Amino acid sequence: MASKKPDNATVSDELLNGTRRDFLKQSSVLTAITLAPTGLVKAAESGLDEKIAAVFEKIPVSLTVNGVKHDVSVEPRVTLLDLLREQLHLTGTKKGCDRGQCGACTVHVDGKRVNSCLSLAVMHDGHHITTIEGLANGDELHPLQEAFIKHDGFQCGYCTPGQIMSGVACIREGHANTESNIREYMSGNICRCGAYPNIVKAIYEVSKGGQKV
């Protein structure tokens, strides 16, 4: 990107402030790549530079999502959330704030709950991710999914995937042994519809039920 500043001290201000296209055009001269400058400029104008840059800027990542292995190539700035939603089309994981303040994007990374909007996709090479789409066993819902329906632990449903993923982790962590503990350990997941009492009931019931979650 434009922020890739070359080390060369002779680089002009214009170059530092310029875009990658300018950078490629000019740095090619500085770094004396064997390609003729005119050819490079032509390449830049045809957009070839972007295609080349895209290859260099993207990083291969191999991660398993809901049991399916994905080999993807992503820019380092792509969040796990945006990878899931925009590239893998797993839109069950929600974007509510994009800065780790609401919990709607909660997924499990190697079994631990994580705000996927605060986590870059490139950090998850080799990791196992579980999203809301991967929680049920085929047509058989996870007990907490069943409990959310039974106790009406939602209204609009937008925070629900995050609440459920967080709730499953909360139970596994052993933090769902009392209703007040659940309230404390679920406070990173905001529900603006205010379904909290029903969510707590759902989590507590599954926790008490002793089923494998």
Add this chain to the structure above:
Amino acid sequence: MEKELKKSVIGEPMDRVDGRLKVTGAATYSAEFNIPNLTYAVLVSGTIASGTITAIDTRAAERAPGVLTIITHLNAPQLAGYQASAIAANGKPNYRVFGGDKIFFNGQPVAMVVADTFERATYAASLVKATYQKDEHKTSLEDNLANAISPSRGKDYQRGAIDAYKTAPVQVEQTYMLPTEVHSPMELHNTTAMWDGDKVTVYTKSQGVKATQQSIMNTFKLTDDKVQVNSRFVGGAFGSALRTWPHEIATVMAAKKVGRPVKLLLTREQQFTMVGYRPKTIQKIGLGATADGQLVGITHESYSQSSVFEEFTEGSNNVSRFLYASPNVTTRYKIIPLNVGAPAPMRGPGEATGAYAIESALDELSYKLNIDPIALRLKNYAENDPERNLPYSSKYLKECYSIGAEKIGWSNRSQTPGAVKEGDWLVGYGIGCGVFGAHRGRATAKIRINADGNVNIQCATADIGPGTATSMVLIASDALGMPTDKITFELGNSAFPQAGQQGGSSTVSSVGSAVHDASLALKKKLMELSGKTESDLSPGNYTDIIKQQNLPYLEITQGSQGGDEGSKYSMYSFSAHFCKVHVHSVTGQVKVVKAVAVVDAGTIINHKTAGSQMIGGVVGGIGMALTEEALFDDRYGRYINGNFADYHVPVHADVPDIEAVFIDKPDPVLNPMGTKGIGEISIIGFAPAIANAVYNATGKRVREMPITPDKLI
């Protein structure tokens, strides 16, 4: 042959018909459609509160990788239905997205970047540099009361003598402030638009697809067959999606310009400036009563903020005109135009703000009189609507008081503040009442029964969370005598028959009536076809009749609307909210430890979803009373807490178990189901219940919400 229902399903606690989709992540909200060739838009927010854009440098952004276009006021396509003049018909400045160089509020969009990925659009947006000529801005409500104007709506009101409270032996005269609150639905506002020739398809967060369709038709001068709007799942809205906002128009505009589908998500910070909020209000209440607690006069004066380019009126005074039987009532209302984004109706618009002030003042009066707050309310109970001199179509508020008092443990309350303690915690009990108009609008439903016995109903209504489809299935099930699992209900598509927006607690009343009437019309048609009488016809016959007629299906489109009930009756839902609070004697921390909401909302269609709606409103009330405040830095005219870390909506730890109780008696007038409405009444009155409980616990009256610990210690 179908199973026949032996009794009505109305009121049954039924699981949501879309529950499975919501718990599996399969419910697709409007930003979640996999659209080929999709591009991503990001809006650049302006950084001054008032002035003129002198230059906007997009050169660097244009050369950033993946950028397809950058739209600013300098190159925005002209839209046929967008007024080009600088002054609108109402004499106010004409705010149109990218419509000119004028800046009216901080955060106003100044550019839209469209690129092939979200990351590239976001980066390029950071390269857009706008420079401004700043004008002096006004963003403080308190500092600009002298600039208050009388709006064209929200007229002043007078019953009996002017300011009669001043003549009464016992008086309360106080000022109450509610800060700006932001709707903050969990789903970010978003729009995706794609053109195919002269037709556009839009996925957007909307509380009414027909209204959004109409706005786009007007702006782009298109006929209804050229504009398709979809909004099947809406991740909360609370009023913020009741209008078509500039960012939606900008997205449709951009999609046309780049010739590819465009998706825009606002950022959380942009939710604070671009999609409305409950305006900050300052309310002055004067109450006068006789020594035995009979109200002599109520005066309610309100000031609320609006933008400089629109008049937004918050009907905060309305409630004081009819909630209590006072012979003399004076209300005055003014707005203060400020350099702020446009407000919008937010859950319980007007009544939620007004009830906070009047119910707080009434509580203050109860201590002056040394009369129990419930007894004071009963003393001034309005059996008929004192504003319109009409009978209420139904009113069970007295029952709400007594049930709520019993459930909260009102008998443990002391009329002496600070007298009850539990450990280190001071204990207080509070009551606040809510009231909101019960409405029925026009709506049309299309009902189809297939030869296999399945029924499908379509209507262009919305569901922002209350469980509309579930309630409609129950209403149809009851009217047809068929089991719920044979019935599906579809919404959120502008191609479906007409319905108003999901707002004003009116959906079940309006759309439910259409579903009810369409179901009856279908039965009538089946009778006509078969020659059966009403008593002969049973759900078991439906498919036989269709097969005998050799029809693949039978379909009826039925419109429905009320009559002149509104001229004969005053129609309102009522609620009595009770809470018990703990206030820490050292830290000032307030905890709501118990909440009970008792509601007279007519017949309850589904106790499960209605209960959730009530609980949700109470949680909103907790936010209103204890946590929520959108704060401006008036030096820059800019929010300083436009995010969830700094703008505190209630979280799990803030919310106790909440009990919702329904009177569940049908309203005999408003609609065939006997419903009134729940959405607004759930929040109206809860914030004052908390404020009153905090006073009961501590003897400290906080008249500026939210009640944070610093105000108590």
